[in-house]
Amino acid sequence: MLENLKLFLMIVEKGSLSAAGRELGLSPASVSERLMMLEAYYKATFLTRTTRSLSLTDEGRVFAEGARRLLAEADELESHIRSGTQKISGPIKITAPVDLGQTRVVPILDRFLAQHPDVTIDLNLTDSFVDLVSQGIDFAIRYGKFSNTTLKAKPIGENRRLICGSPNYLHHRGIPLHPDDLLHHECIMMRFMQGIDRIWSFQANGAPYAVSVNGQRTTNNGQLIKQWALQGQGLCKKSIWDVQADLAAGRLVEVLAPYALSPTALHIVYPPARVQPRRVARLIDVIVQELAINNAED
Incomplete structure (x- = not known):
């Protein structure tokens, strides 16, 4: 079941069954079959498919959020058992504004990676808002008033x-x-x-x-x-x-x-989940702390 959850999230992230299959080494027929099994098991349609694109249904969005939460909990459990509670490892996907990301966030990430060599970072620098759930983003750094009730947020401060x-x-x-x-x-x-x-x-x-x-x-x-x-x-x-x-x-x-x-507010926003992987929670805390210090100095 966990592998099927990973496959479903890969389909959502890549935007096609064939691209997800190539990423995971599966044939298009196998990907389609496993997706049909998931939808049949839950008696719901998760994706609206056209010849050019895929989009999440309402049920699919709920399922994607739940899948991320379950995989995060499984990842955290494995980390505790295999490596002990102090070890931080695994991938983190982030999005941030272009200028802020290059001037302030990248140096923080460089120091974090040096301290935690088993962590990998996938950083998307863009000044547009990214759908965190469909793109598999762990968290985003965003300017502006926070009003999205489907996400959680940690305020960093106000930026002049x-x-x-x-x-x-x-x-x-x-x-x-x-x-x-x-x-x-x-x-x-x-x-x-x-x-x-x-x-x-x-x-x-x-x-x-x-x-x-x-x-x-x-x-x-x-x-x-x-x-x-x-x-x-x-x-x-x-x-x-x-x-x-x-x-x-x-x-x-x-x-x-x-x-x-x-002044404009600055937040870290992330999908709601009962458990965040330790690596994600730790990096969020580091970024909030360091950017808040910079904000106070400025």
């Missing part, structure tokens, strides 16, 4: 966001002195799955103040936004963690500081 541009851009286009001045500037915008972040929020006279910005450049990659700003292509809205080194070196200059943007 600011508007900045290169000295060359500001020399040629002028320094905005009020948020409304952004209407006359090139603003580099971030695109998320839910749309383009063109409403930039400020504080003016103790009250929220929002401006709808525009510009020639929009992307879903936070690193590219910073690159364009460094090249003098426009102003950008970034986390202090992402541009701190560039500000200190004078490559970027903060503007509109008196109208400081509202």
